[in-house]
Amino acid sequence: MAASTCILNFVKCLIILFFVNVSLALYADQVGKFDWNQKLIGKVKYALFDHSTHSSKRIVVATEENVIAALNSKTGAILWRHVFEKTSVGIVHALYNVGNDVVTLTGGGNIIRSWNSATGVLHWESVASKSTATDNPQSLLMLEKKTLVVLTSDTVFAVGLATGKIKWTAEVPNKDTVVYKHFYTDLDNLYLIGTVEGSHVTIATISLETGKVKLQTQVPASWVLLSTTCKMLQSGRLICFEPRMKYLYSLQPPSGDQFVPTALSDVMGQLMVIKDVSFTDLHADSVGVQVAPDHHIVITVDASGQAKLVKDLPQVFGIDNLSGEVIWQKLIPGIVPFQQLGKETLPLFVLRTTAHFPHPPEYAVLGKHKATGNGLLDVFNPITGRCMTREVIQLNYRVQHVSQLAQHDADFVRPVIFVDTNKLIHVYPETATDVLMEAVAHNYLFSADADTGVVTGYRMSLTAEKGFTSEPVWSVILSKDTQRITNVVAKRQNEHVHSQGRVLGDRSVLYKYLNPNLVVFTTEGQDDQEKSYVTLYLIDVISGQVVFSANHQRAKGPVNIVHSENWVVYTYWNQRLRRHEVAALEMYEGRTQSNTTAFSSLAPPPTPIVERQAYILPYTVVAMTTTITEKGITNRHILLALADGGILDLPKALLDPRRPNTPTAEHREEGLIPYMPEIGAPKEMIINYNRSVFNIDAIYSAPAGLESTTLIFAYGLDLFCTRVWPSKMFDVLKDDFDYWLISVVLTALILSSIILQKMAARKQLHAAWK
Amino acid sequence: MDEVESRYLNIVIFKDGELKLLQFSYENEDYISPIKTTVEGKVPSLKEYTDDWALNTIIHVDGGQYIGFVRNDGSFAVHNVPPGSYVFQAVNPDFDFEPVRVDVNSKGKIRVRKVNYIQSSQVEVVPHPIKFRLRGPINYFQKRETWRITDMLLSPMVLMMVLPLVVIGVLPKLINTQDPETQKELQNQMSNMPKYDMPDLSEMFTSLLGGSTKSTVKSKGKRRKD
């Protein structure tokens, strides 16, 4: 008896080891063999040359991605880098050069840090705790006094630059009525310039030594508004621009007591426009990624931020997925992301793959025109990046919804269909109307309004007068109180499911509920007691059937979702217990399969059994995806980008809602791992080892030509690309395969057999002669 | 537990025969300018391992909501932390530190305790200026199996095959050389040995294990047969 439990325990351990230790870890000699990474910094906001040593070749930059970094001025290589908080707290408001240090202002204007410009290590930091964070703090460096003065919305304070000690903090006078946006200094005093809307401009004189307010003067300015932009010139002259009448007002404080108005028309032509010189670096921000079968990654990126410089517009990059080299990059003039299902996207479509020689491969990016808002479609060759049409296609309608048909036309192009704001349907390429005609009968569309929460399904139809149109056939209402739709996640169109069911311990089969039209919707909101909640809905987007829904009370987003085969995995923040959790849902039809040939949403199987389980995640997940392989035979893994820079490769078996609390023999037969509430991150499962990648926006996975292999591309501030083998390399020779040993042994065998044959023949001959 | 976001007050009034709810939120007092705290601590020096450890170590609060940076002496500070409960984690790509949970109350008072996700109510307080404990260097890699002669020799299969061989091949020799008398006796035995040797092998064992008396008795018997 004791022996049997002993053995059972051993088996249990073995099972755990087998699954958990599916030794995905790399060997130390495989570093960089299948993967590459790029550390990036984002779009540069401030840059300065480091003067700390005579021969210094460093440029220190602060970027819009809340990064500061030192670059080698000759090679551009990053010498050191610090990534601040992704939120407004981490915005770098100012960057100064002080001796051997660079000084940054962050935290909405109240954190001052000084960094050693050679090593990048923090030298000192100080916080003006009484000062409230603002969007736009002003700061002024006085090198001769070794002081930095910072003005936030309610305080002004001075920091000594030798040790970082705060010398004094002063509340700005009349902070409730006056808005201070500018200040300047002479050697002894500090002059704060504040505006009172529609009334006057006030100038407060503050002692630089003590921070005491010495004097307050008012200059009448009835034209001044909160939105009035003013600039402080080097000379101390204040120039304000009044846009309604197009006047410039200038004032020379403190002696000047009157604004001098000048009509803009008078000075036109004398003004010199100085353009911002900016470095732009690649920052893949959201949006689409596709891996072409010929090992090119094509990504569309959208440099977030205001569209003021040309470089802020989205660009498309072709990157070699073996080396990470940018092969080509292109700018599509006038393109900006458009809204679909509540999210800004620049979707990328594979119209034709490389498999149809002599037809060249074709990809397309859809966006909208910045000015007109109409659709903009760029069709290009993913190998060269060159446009395949004469120019970017300007659609003469606004695209509300876009999707791709599963069928391809005579030229092997899978057409893309657009639904415009009038619910009319268009197709690209236009010659593919016959494909669309065929598709009309069994293609449905749906739209989701994030604000109203109404999800509507449409049927496509062909009418004589309008051409292809769509009409609503179902609707589901997810609106409620403050609830908003935050995610809409469909399954991948090209996904193959190899096994229709799951063999249980008693040799019976549990059939999977494989509904290709199932889409996950999540909503986040607050109930009438102001408690946050997250709700997840599984909706069949052809019939509008709500297949399943689950509500998490006192939970919050951001919700990361993976939806594949018959399962959904999603993460959320448990507000009550202050921890991240991941939930796994698996849908089953049961022990019998209702329709063995094809799934039909219009004659659906009975409501599926939904197995569900949740686990604790002792880390923060910022992006999530699943591995995908060509035939779907290989085990599935979940890839999670963690906030601490790792990318975790987790076997799906750990997120199996059938994991038993107390395993029985049948469970063991099925290969289930006993339930443990916490899912750790063993370091061997971190596939990017010590090459941490930060602020990842998404992970893209694509099947490789080999069934065992999935290509992985994580993008955000940094880029990381690798391959994973969820069931190990079962169809490839291992990279450490000993070719030498095998060939030596084989040759030795062949040689010896030849020699022995000869020897045997001789012996036989001798014997015959005897 | 760890409740910070209930910022409203319900007052029920019974008026004109019906219940009325008045809901006040107290944001203006507590929410516009909440007390923000600086949490300080220290990371153990990794100078013995690398030079740029201070550069590569950062402090993540709740997965990077707030970030602290490490000075050359290992000290760090995370500023502007509003009241709440947070997990502080020292992040270094090559070294593993034990995270801690920090509770900041509405007066800015700080309590540090061990992280326990499973039993979040269990409190195991540790001293305030956080002292991160180094768990050790991180190993991301699997060890490649190298072919070594000792590995092969020590594998149970090989041991099972080799040990008996040793016993059979070497032990008799040892006995033979040591004692001429036994040698003689054994030689005798050998010459008289029947064709099947298995029992004799065991006999050899038993003679070894059980002492010589038995074997002499047996050999006597055998002689008698002759």
Add this chain to the structure above:
Amino acid sequence: MLIQTNVLRRFFIEMKFAVCLHFLLFVAAKAGDFDSDFDGGYTLSVEHAFGAGGEFSSRGTVTVKSVKSGFAVFTQDRPLNHEEIEKLRHAAESDGFYMIRIPTKPELYVSTFIKACSLYESELSDVIRIHLDQTGDVIGVSLTTVPALCQGLEPPDSNLTNFNTSVEVAQTVTGPTPDTSTYLQKMAKDKEQKVAGEQDNRSFFAKYWMYIVPVVVFMLITSASDQGSGGGGGAR
């Protein structure tokens, strides 16, 4: 803990009476407001249309008796008239749709559709499935017929006047949460067992009999075979 105590202390005075009345309020809200967590009965009107784009007309009402148990019934307003049957037949023959909708808020409906032919051929036997969210609001409706097939049958008009409808009610469930308590119990039990295992003061033989017995057996066999071999030799 600390924090909560502070928050509580801060509002202790104001809360003093509010807390005790809160319960009362809750009850009042429950009784008066349909939106909150309830398990009472209520009715929903169902409208239908034959063919997409057709005019909606009343089909009947669904009375939800209990949300928790999902018990609900459908009552038809009146039998289908000849005109409606013709519309249905036409829709079925032209591969059209049959649609239903349930008004939830003013001007807002949840709706769904099926192929008209499957309703026609099933002789109006269908299942309406109403999906409610966690507070009992209707979020969606779906419809299936029994059987859900289109084989080209032509049922007589007399079988097409009355709906044979069953209603299912499904509500949003509470999402899964990590099961820490069972795990902790298990761990505690394991620990207990381990402690018990450590205090194992059985006799030496009782503990290691599984190792001793094979050795003894082996020795016995070898000695027995020895004797046997000796005997065998003698016999020769």
